[in-house]
Amino acid sequence: MSQPNKVLQRLLLPRAGSLLPLVLLGVLTGVIASLVMMSFLVLLNGVLGSLNGDNLEDFESLAWYWQLGLPLAGSLLLILLYRLTPPASWSVGLAYVLERLQFGQGRIPAATIGFQFVAALIALGSGHSVGREGPTVHLGAGIASQIGQLSGRPPSQLRLLLGCGTAAAISAAFNTPLAGVLFAMEVVLMEYSLLGFAPIIAAAITASALTGALLGEHAVLAPVSLSLASYQDIPGLLLTGLWVGLLAALFQRLVLVFVRLPLKARALRLLLAGAVTGALALAAPQVLGSGYDTINAALGNQLPWLLLLGILGAKLLATAAAIGLGVPGGQIAPTLMLGACAGGVAGALLPGTSDPALYALLGMAAMMSAVLHAPLAAIATVLELSLSAEAMLPAMVVVLGANLLCQHGFHLPSLVITQLRVRGQELQTHPLRTALAQRYLSELADLSLVEWNGEGPLPRTEAHALVVHRDQQYYLLKPAQLERNITPESLESLLTPARRLQLLERDMSLLQALRTLSGEDGAGFLVPVRRGRGLVTRGRLVRMLTEEGGLY
Template identity: 40%
Template sequence: MSQRKVLKNKLSAVFRRRLSRFADSTRHRLAHIDALPLMTLLGLLSGLLAAAVIVLFRLAIDLPSESFFSGKQFEDLPASARFALPLIGAVIIGLFLQALTPSHRQLSVAHVLSRLHHFQGRMPGANIIVQFIGGCLAQITGQSLGREGPAVHLGAGMASQLGQFLKLPNNSLRILVGCGVASAIAASFDTPIAGVIFAMEVVLMEYTISGFIPVILASVAGAAISKAVFAQTLSFAGLEGQLVSLWELPYIALGGIAIALAAGLFIKLQLLTLQMKSLPIVLKTSAAGLITGALAIFWPQIMGNGYDTILSSANGELGLQLLIALVFAKIIASAVSAGAGISGGVIGPVMVIGACLGAVLGQLGATFSPVGSTSTELYVLMGATAMMAAVLNAPLAALLAVLELSQSPDIIFPAMLMIVVACLATRQWFCHDGIFLAQLRTQGLPIETSPSQQVLSRAGVRSVMSGRCQSCSTKIDIEEARLLLKPKPNWLVLDSKRPLVMKAADLSRYLEEAEEEISEIDLLAIPGSRLQACPIDQRSNLFEAKTSMIEGEAEALIVTKQSRWQTVTIGVITQEDINNFYG
């Protein structure tokens, strides 16, 4: 072998070792709760990746739709096409999902929440592909669902894949998922602020500075990518509405009750459909497509996202009877379709339902109001906001989403009143704290969060472990003992039937107090305390560590990492360490 080749191999080996040490050092820093600069950079990367996928998703929907329908809206299609298109699409989606395993059919926002809270944000790549294909089919064939749910899943999934590829600790993976969600919302609807609040309020379910900064940057990246690719963005700009008189406030509160009733009906109907688990999924999706197609014959406005319906209702183009019919038709079609498993989101549909109901309230108010005319546009925007807030249990995200879409700050004051009434009434009367959590409970995957869980999930085990440890067998000679103690470890990890750890100080004290020369030392017999232990992966967070201790009936954990073909011990963590962190 030539000297040049030998030198090249040596340099390559040195580079790999340094890269490995750098990666290990970076993961160690990310395990700490204050690794904000690194998390901000990773948030930007995940935001760019999520936005790129959302751009592809939107193009995969828009280009075929423009080719097949020549720029026509679903309302412009003949009645036969409006009936056949959702039915055929639902059958195709059902056959596609039927060929998959049940785990691969888990899609949309509820799936993101389940993976985040039960699997520390590790999302499978296969479900992302299924969501992309199913979401495109649903939108192209005019299913009565939105693209928000698929967008959230795609954004969160790509961010999770990035974190898994880099082998990041689980506490960092959670924030990356939030970054992907915020970027996806911003890239889909040009609503960066709403993307941030949705990620924090609905997905992460907490507000922290360490989470806010990366999520904000990811949302900015998503909005920037979207603006660079798409000239026109979804917007309700031009819709304006002002409160005519403070005497309207009681009427607005009454409107919040009407919104709550519609929200409760939507949630109940979707959960009822979701409970039909024994039926084949192709049968459920086909039935949902049949219902949507039948309703679309008479009310084609229910097909697709329906954002043009919001504009039409605000402009007074839809009569009172048609608006009432659209409210019930959209509730039935969207709730059944989502419950049947068709790949689509519910945010868009509930905004349409709320807007139509708001238009009803506006027209009735204009007719019977004793204080003069009311603004139909204001009631449309308030209805869309309150319905989204009540169904999702996300009042702040809903308010900011409609505010960004309409660019009308005048809605804030009255909308806040309607939101509060709608959310309170929905929670009290229907006992639901959001459609996504209700879906998970129906599927047997409830999410229970506590303050301690939230705090412990923000830090990795590497942030509190003692890295000064040595592994050894239970019986050693005097020379081995001295070598073990030379680097001054805190802990000895004993290779026994069940892993044990003991303080190195106990061995040191035993050697100092021994009155005669010792040939062999039994570490299970010398004076000292030994803690029952079980292994835990270095990527785990402190909540997982606490859970592992309880389930394994352990007093300590041995932190390990995979190094090529072997498992290496890198630290020890005790219950006291976790308590000190939480305290």
């Protein structure tokens, strides 16, 4: 192990469950994620500025052949990037981060971070209908994972650090620390915990403060002041929520249509995504890019409802094509634009005394919430971006209607879970099973053991356990219960199936361990740890699960 790694571990590993080391790691994650995100934003803004001038998202001013050809050119560059990089680096995005959390012990390979950085620059710079949020989450979580691995954190704390990286990256990219914290806990970790709040908040405020100090104000939406004019408009808000929820369900169905197209070659899928986006841009150039300029126009009540409706239809198709066909970008910014357009249409057509622009703002929260099943993160994102706290109550009403229709009317999971299911990966969503799946045997391992091959004199040891290796099987014996002059015959009588240990080649979650033990009479597991092997007995596992605070 290198000297810097040893120093890092001495500083940050006083106790496995200590909060202070996690907060320090959160701050470190915030600093590094902020620097990486600033580099990403500077490069992206440079690319967009060279195309669109000072108004970075102004793809509408480009000539028609640029609007048609730019997404196709981006697809060609992405194809070249895939050809020049190893397959191990190709997995990217929010869905991949959730996959590594549940199935990969929170370990994100460094190669995927670099690939995501470059691929997102190409996709966003060429006008594909994707957002920067998915890549942002991957970059932040990947950085946090690398920091956690270098500092030797156990899997459950490594998982928490991914939440820190997520919050830090979102805070740095959008100057929205509260939304970053809520997104990390609601969408990525899928739980709220007292242990997690402190390090995740530390990462978010560190990243936001550092980015603000170095880049200054970098808000993507213009601040607005919108509020509910009368409580008599609440029925209209409920209708708006149902309308947005219906569009969210349609959007998910369209994504699945493109995912299931019978095109196996990645190159053909990327070219089709570019062609669909370019063709739609000829009719509605607002579909190009993340669409923050269109959102600002909708919030300013500058677009007629017929134009908003046309943009909404084109953006639905372009975004579903980009996500379903595998363009390496995020889905949050496009969903915000879809919600703004849908809300703007509702505000123009529904009777009421509230500003129609209010409905555009509320539609953004409702669409993001319905697609990702993240109501608190969606409300915080929209309110922090717009600085319109007066919209809190109506936002909750619209989000409620949209979520009810999507989750209980159409029984749709979040888009991220849908993407993983298509790949054959089913995330645990039951609270108890989720908690057990996110913690690992190595965190419970007892290192006080001695191994003996059963030959020669019995080893003299004060260790808690004696592990006997015999005929490629491992057995657990208690040294105090053994005779000193043990014979091969008497030893053989002790090596029963009830004393057998499973030798694991890699760590196992508590959920997997319980499922394994429920089907046999074994004594427990030998688990790989940093210093060799650790022992987790059946009794120790039961005690840790039943004692208060045992999981930590």
